[in-house]
Amino acid sequence: MTPGRVPILMYHAVAADPNDATRTLSVTPEAFAEQMAVLADRRLTPLTTADLATRWRSGRPLPERPVLITFDDGYEGVHRHALPALAKHGFPATLFVTTGWIRGAHDTGGALDTMLDWPQVRELADGGVEIGGHSHTHPQLDQLGGARLHAELTRCRDITADELGTPLASFAYPYGYSNRRVRGAVREHGFAQAVAVGNSLAHRAQGPYALRRVTVRRGTDTAEFERLVEGRAIGRTFARDRALTKGYAMVRGTRRLRRPA
Template identity: 75%
Template sequence: MYHAVGHRPAEAAYGLSVSPGAFAEQMDVLADRGFTPLTTAALGHAWRSAGALPRRPVLITFDDGYEGVHRHALPVLAKHGFAATLFVSTGWLRGAYEEGGAPDTMLDWDQVRELAAAGAEIGGHSHTHPQLDQLGDDRLWFETLRCKEIVTEELGARPVSFAYPYGYSSRRVRRTVRAAGFAQALAVGNALAARRQGPYALERVTVRRGTGIEEFERLVEGRAIGRAFARDRVLTKGYAMVRRGRQAGRALAGG
């Protein structure tokens, strides 16, 4: 799971960014070790149809829609012939639907179309990037469906994959994403994806500014993932309890 790719990203995006040089080196690792990147849609189709996956399959995903994905990541992906999935927050992208709040310079729709034409899958990532599990039903439906409608209108094809902003979801959120017509959805979790997680809770591994090449090699080989993200998991569990408390409080107040 990637976010921004850039030399000097904005402070708000810095920690979850990677430099162009680091990204190129990481893609070299995947190529050298015989991994075969595929789109999220292709993975979902293979699992549903009991079809064969390629040798050493891996997803390369980008969340939010940062401009550097087009400027820096696309040439590297093209060099290797790698597939990837870009999950866009439609209200953050530059253009007619922009609502502000983006932490850095984002893609415009012409750039998104160029990524799609180059073979990248374009998926949904909500409209304005809220914590979906904290929203009421009406706003949750709007955020999910509006994102799908805009991507469909701009690209002429309905998105079939979704990624939860911040990785946060709940049974209610997952039901809404499914009802909106998405066939699969990705969380974070910092673990390898597996069938047992179900099509609407597939996990990913975060690549950050501080992810060195040796750590990246261990992560893609599935080694020492638990140790690398031990602190993240403790914080995630704690914050999940806080979010559930907030949601319950709002439900009581509304009732």
């Protein structure tokens, strides 16, 4: 692993039988348990997103072989399947919740599969999982006007803080999309750091509001997972994804500029 560069793993659902909407970005419970065993066998040291950013901000050293385990959206399998595997190894992680999808009083509908409820989110937090924000309804934030962007960030921040009794420090951009305006709004709403996708290793020069992650999919076998956490061949693994992302970023920027005020 290249010194100063950290693999931030991005998971979504952990499910034996996911629906079609989440299948590609899900992993089976058995695969997730095996991947956590790989981290333990290779003596990697998981950190939360807040811990990594705080260390880089303060200049505190990282452990010799750091890694981050992150989950987006808030699918129920994170509690049912991922939490026991994390607890077995004493691993911390970060869960970024879409508050309007979490089952309970604030549910606005639109979730892609079975979601966590707030008692389960609290159990995850009690089990060493940092809870971060992922917007309220999971829109493409860079396509929103100022008022709706403010509402998405405010509701996510305030609902989660109220449910957990503690403020949020970290944020993940829905779909990985952001621009300077969105990153500034995330900072202004009190989040100290944020993660994107990027499918490359994170490093300090990216800045605290554009930390890149690597995607773990249902098709990620053990050999590929080992390459990801060692930082090997990531460019080749995600070459097509990165090319599509660059092209779509140009389209999105043009779409935003053409949209009426």
